[in-house]
Amino acid sequence: MSYVFTPPAPVAVPVAGRPEKFPVHRIYCVGRNYEDHAKEMGFTGREPPFFFLKPADAVLVVAEGETGTLPYPSLTKNFHHEIELVVAIGKGGRNIAAADAFAHVFGYAVGLDMTRRDLQNEMKKQGRPWSIGKGFDHSAPIGPIVPREQAGDVEKAEIWLQVNGADRQRSTVAKLIWSIAETIEHLSAAWELQPGDLIYSGTPEGVGAVVPGDLLEGGVAGIGTLRLKVA
Template identity: 60%
Template sequence: MSYVFAPAPVVALPVVGSADQFAVHRIYCVGRNYEAHAREMGHDPEREPPFFFCKPADAALPVAQGSTGEFPYPPGSSSVHFEMELVVAIGKEGREIPVERALDHIYGYALGLDMTRRDLQAEAKKLGRPWDTAKGFDHSAPLGAVHPVAQVGHIGKGAIWLKVNGVEKQRSDVSQLIWPVAETLAYLSTLFELQPGDLVFTGTPEGVGPVVQGDLMTGGVDGLTEFSVRVI
């Protein structure tokens, strides 16, 4: 078979303890899934059904263990914010997955930053428009290496944090998720058929804020190797 032009290369994340790569299929993100963050964004954190938005697979910016990723400050915005998140890497397909079986569909966990053009998002909210330009721009999803469940187990609690230039900006505990991982996946699977290679950003704690060129973001979740990303 020939193509009009060469197909885009596969986007993939490194896997801890393996030479294999985790090929990215889709990127789903859960909105406002920590109570304090929902409040800081001006919303009532009552436990209503979760909502989701997507980033294109090629928005992923893989960061290898022990290295510092480089996030290009995007054009068209003067207020780009960090949002530190625990990311679930799906390894088994499923639709309408029961909550009690949802964790069986997880291949591993990773660290991720949901970088956001906050000024464009605010404008979209005001006008009732989609968030695509605010959330799905190039390199908007810096991601660390995938830690297989076989190595780290399932993550239902533990600190999640982010520092900018050595100053802590975000800190919470994964146990504070309004919708825990299993419930999030079960609900998401009623809207989409989950596939191996899917990534699910599970939400960010309070303390989100802006970065500028030169800033160094360093984040972590207990049980996973921290990662660093510099704004260029």
């Protein structure tokens, strides 16, 4: 088959302890999925889950033990961190019941949903899509994917983020409003999930701005850590 230009290489994330890489299909993100984060953003209660997407090539892969470089994006003066547990889908499906959800999970990773908060807030005021605030280049940093059978009790794992060595975010995955299984159930009712999909499951309270020179280090217990320097 011939193309009018050379297609880009597939976006792929390393798999911990294995030579194969995980090819990325789509990136789904869950909004306001920790109660205290919902409150700090001006919302309360267990609202129905909602989702937004990032392009697959928004992924910024950081190898375990390395410090990645996160470019400060254009157009913003309020660049926010959001630490998240990422769920990697290995088996697709539609209308997946929560009771069956984990059979579709390949593994887990530590990720950041980086946000141009000022642009996102302006879009909210105007009732317009958030894409410019959420789906920009390098907005989805991620560490290696740990296969599910090696990840331990992810549903109760501690999740945390420090900036320049000081705590910003610290919680547990158990505080998700919509659990991993419930999220997969809701998401697969709206889209047919495919192998290669990544689900950024939501961020706990404590989101805030970073500037060039800041060092971000975050992690999920049993999954690993993610280190980035803002350039």
